[in-house]
Amino acid sequence: MQKNISFKQEKNKQISAKKREPNPRELVLKYLGYRGLEVLQNAEYQYPNETKIVLQKLAELITTGEINEKLDGGKLLALFRVVGLNVHMQTKINVVEDGKFISISEKFANKSSSNESKVQDNDPQ
Known part of the structure; x- marks a missing residue:
């Protein structure tokens, strides 16, 4: 009985630890500035698989502290274009x-x- 209770407590701790870790998209969203969300949404619509990879790398750079400033739409669009994703924006x-x-x-x-x-x-x- 005691073993079962302790097992449930450990499992709950693991689940709560997973809940605390934000996914890469949520982490990057916190660092988006002016029109950054618009660029991200267009990129996700036009290149969904590639955008996930870029988001993972951006989240990694944010967590390591290499990116510590807001990413506005222009910077994010330039980043996507540098990696070969020509994200089209409505003008x-x-x-x-x-x-x-x-x-x-x-x-x-x-x-x-x-x-x-x-x-x-x-x-x-």
Whole structure:
């Protein structure tokens, strides 16, 4: 009976020790800065197996103290590209027009439609 109780206690200690160790992704998430999560999510979606390996190495470097600063999106994207993973990011350019942010594609669409209407107005048919 005593042996069984001590066995359960040891097993509980082992389980609690495993729970305390964060997985590599959780550890790296704590060190991500501005737009780092966005880059990581894109990398995980585009290259899931390779990203796991990179995360393991990053977690290893963080635990050894070789990385002690925040990894922003630019640094993380550069790291992925250096190791050969060309992570694609969605690019959106916004401009201010009449005090509102609009996408540059909308601005060009509005500009081209207004130019077409001017051409039609000047057409002497």
